[in-house]
Amino acid sequence: MSKLRLIVLISGHGSNLQAIIDAIANRMLNAEIMLVISNRADAYGLLRAKQAGIMTEVVSVKQLSDRQKFDEALIKLIEPFTPDLVLLAGFMHILPSEFVRHFAGKILNIHPSLLPKYPGLHTHRQVLAAGDKEHGCTVHYVTEDLDAGPIIAQEKCEVLPNDTEDMLRERVLKLEHQLYVKVLQTMGARLES
Ligand code: GRF
Numbered sequence: 180m181s182k183l184r185l186i187v188l189i190s191g192h193g194s195n196l197q198a199i200i201d202a203i204a205n206r207m208l209n210a211e212i213m214l215v216i217s218n219r220a221d222a223y224g225l226l227r228a229k230q231a232g233i234m235t236e237v238v239s240v241k242q243l244s245d246r247q248k249f250d251e252a253l254i255k256l257i258e259p260f261t262p263d264l265v266l267l268a269g270f271m272h273i274l275p276s277e278f279v280r281h282f283a284g285k286i287l288n289i290h291p292s293l294l295p296k297y298p299g300l301h302t303h304r305q306v307l308a309a310g311d312k313e314h315g316c317t318v319h320y321v322t323e324d325l326d327a328g329p330i331i332a333q334e335k336c337e338v339l340p341n342d343t344e345d346m347l348r349e350r351v352l353k354l355e356h357q358l359y360v361k362v363l364q365t366m367g368a369r370l371e372s
Contacts, residue, residue, distance in 0.1 A: 180366040183210035186262040188270040189217045193224020195268035195289055198356035199363065200231045208360055209367055213260045216253070218272045240272065250275040257282070263370055267321060268359070276323045286321035289359050291351045293333055294319060298326035303347040306338060314347060316339050316355045318362045332365075333359045 202208035215228035221236045222231060228235045236256055240249045254277075257265060267274075267288040279286060292302035294317040297335050306314045315335040322328035334354040338347065 180209055181289055183208075184261065184263045184362060184371060185212045185266055185363075186257050186260055186264075187215050187228075187266045187268050189215060189222050189224035189268050190219050190271040191224065191269050193221050193222060193227045193354065194352060195355055195359055196224045197227050198269070200227065200233070200361055201365075202360040204231070208363055210212060210363060213262065214257070214349055218270070224269070239269070246266045246275050247277075250277045253278055254281050263279050264363070264366065266359070266363075273325060274321065279321055279323050284320065287318055287331065287362070288321045288326070288328070289355050290319065290326050291319060291348070291355065293327055293335065294330060303344045303351065306347065307342065307344060312338055314351060316351050316358055318358055332358060332362050 185199070187199065188194055196257050199208065199212065203210055212233050215224065215233050215235045216352070217225050217235070217237050218239050220239065225235045225237070238249065238252050238256065240246065262285065265286045267286065270288070290298070290304070293313070293315045297305045303314070313335050315333055317333045318331045319326070320328035320331065334357065336350050336354055
């Protein structure tokens with residue numbers, strides 16, 4: 180069975196990346212992460228990748244004079260790997276349209292809310308402010324509109340009366356790790372069939 184060929188884009192802690200690395204190591208996911216790209220040189224996720232023996236690259240917008248060049252650099256970097264999927268995992272940069280069009284239908288993102296509720300940032304704070312009784316996370320296809328692409332899967336959790344933003348963030352993050360791996364397992368099986 181051929182392995183799902185993955186490229187992962189990160190910006191920070193990389194806990195979602197780690198969940199995928201662990202699932203592959205534990206043979207829960209038949210995939211290969213060929214490259215981890217970060218737009219920040221200080222992303223802890225780069226260390227995680229290196230510890231797992233995965234190639235890393237930093238492509239920071241600061242380095243390149245404008246978004247157009249960032250776009251081209253990213254496409255040039257990724258293209259040769261012919262990935263089945265490009266995963267955004269805590270990637271905090273809005274991808275230029277040219278990039279999204281180039282890899283249309285292959286870019287997934289994980290977002291810490293039950294989309295279409297609360298696209299963008301500070302989702303846990305918004306859930307608490309709204310007094311929602313449930314929260315969760317979403318894996319969706321990336322389109323040119325922020326956090327608005329077709330939803331692939333969601334996981335839900337309760338919002339408890341004394342929840343703080345951090346408690347909620349932690350509960351949802353655990354769900355994210357499970358959800359992303361589950362989605363990749365399903366997509367891997369589908370690509371295989
Ligand atoms: C996660 O909540 C993710 O959904 C959001 O960034 C947070 C950190 O992700 N986009 P990670 O630990 O860097 O994977």
